[in-house]
Amino acid sequence: xxxxxxxxxxxxxxxxxxxxxxxxxxxxxxxxxxxxxxxxxxxxxxxxxxxxxxxxxxxxxxxxxxxxxxxxxxxxxxxxxxxxxxxxxxxxxxxxxxxxxxxxxxxxxxxxxxxxxxxxxxxxxxxxxxxxxxxxxxxxxxxxxxxxxxxxxxxxxxxxxxxxxxxxxxxxxxxxxxxxxxxxxxxxxxxxxxxxxxxxxxxxxxxxxxxxxxxxxxxxxxxxxxxxxxxxxxxxxxxxxxxxxxxxxxxxxxxxxxxxxxxxxxxxxxxxxxxxxxxxxxxxxxxxxxxxxxxxxxxxxxxxxxxxxxxxxxxxxxxxxxxxx
Numbered sequence: 001x002x003x004x005x006x007x008x009x010x011x012x013x014x015x016x017x018x019x020x021x022x023x024x025x026x027x028x029x030x031x032x033x034x035x036x037x038x039x040x041x042x043x044x045x046x047x048x049x050x051x052x053x054x055x056x057x058x059x060x061x062x063x064x065x066x067x068x069x070x071x072x073x074x075x076x077x078x079x080x081x082x083x084x085x086x087x088x089x090x091x092x093x094x095x096x097x098x099x100x101x102x103x104x105x106x107x108x109x110x111x112x113x114x115x116x117x118x119x120x121x122x123x124x125x126x127x128x129x130x131x132x133x134x135x136x137x138x139x140x141x142x143x144x145x146x147x148x149x150x151x152x153x154x155x156x157x158x159x160x161x162x163x164x165x166x167x168x169x170x171x172x173x174x175x176x177x178x179x180x181x182x183x184x185x186x187x188x189x190x191x192x193x194x195x196x197x198x199x200x201x202x203x204x205x206x207x208x209x210x211x212x213x214x215x216x217x218x219x220x221x222x223x224x225x226x227x228x229x230x231x232x233x234x235x236x237x238x239x240x241x242x243x244x245x246x247x248x249x250x251x252x253x254x255x256x257x258x259x260x261x262x263x264x265x266x267x268x269x270x271x272x273x274x275x276x277x278x279x280x281x282x283x284x285x286x287x288x289x290x291x292x293x294x295x296x297x298x299x300x301x302x303x304x305x306x307x308x309x310x311x312x313x314x315x316x317x318x319x320x321x322x323x324x325x
Contacts, residue, residue, distance in 0.1 A: 017240025
């Protein structure tokens with residue numbers, strides 16, 4: 001099956017931080033012209049939270065909770081999230097056709113076991129979402145968008161019975177979609193800024209992840225291979241969250257006149273993203289070979305701790321400047 005890459009911002013809307021549903025949602029909303037960067041203030045997530053959810057609670061990466069796509073945030077850009085449960089695809093079909101025709105897309109929750117482009121096809125059952133983009137009555141095929149094995153969004157086409165099988169044999173049979181509502185763009189931006197300022201004001205991070213990565217890898221309570229795999233997921237979330245936060249800072253214009261804090265903060269975030277990518281590459285090598293230079297990784301993490309302290313100072317400058325303007 002040949003992959004046809006779908007046009008979207010692959011750097012911003014990556015699977016580093018976003019799960020499949022979040023990424024599909026943001027790409028579709030951006031395609032409709034929604035000011036998606038306004039939602040990305042939720043990317044300010046502490047490394048403490050990453051450590052707690054992924055390492056201590058052992059959540060899978062796709063279950064990381066960042067409050068992204070919160071209803072109030074969506075309302076600020078004139079979007080309402082809808083979800084409807086059905087027993088069968090046949091019952092859902094009419095809504096799917098109407099939503100795709102009216103809104104441009106619908107997100108179907110199904111099972112990867114039945115969809116040939118998924119790596120788990122016919123071998124593993126796993127809840128997943130795909131985007132339905134159009135139905136061709138003459139051929140009886142749905143056009144869809146989903147990840148290829150390299151986690152890049154691609155376009156595929158399937159007979160209707162293939163889509164139905166993935167839906168009908170899934171435990172969670174849901175249709176998700178977004179509708180538009182009236183909103184005041186200026187009020188929405190200000191609401192996001194207030195929410196972000198409150199988030200920055202309350203933000204705390206002990207940086208235990210960054211100062212204790214060596215201790216975690218040496219712990220007798222977790223197998224080294226599991227520790228490396230969990231840390232790889234953590235640093236993926238870390239890298240993607242800081243890239244998203246940089247997009248929020250750059251996209252939440254207009255900047256405050258006379259304040260240089262915003263571009264400086266964005267530059268700090270860019271450095272964090274680059275250094276975190278280096279850490280993630282080291283951990284990926286560790287996953288593959290079982291060998292990891294812990295001293296090098298620890299030194300890199302201490303540099304990240306310094307950068308995170310600089311980031312928080314800069315973010316507080318930004319929010320103070322905005323409040324004073």
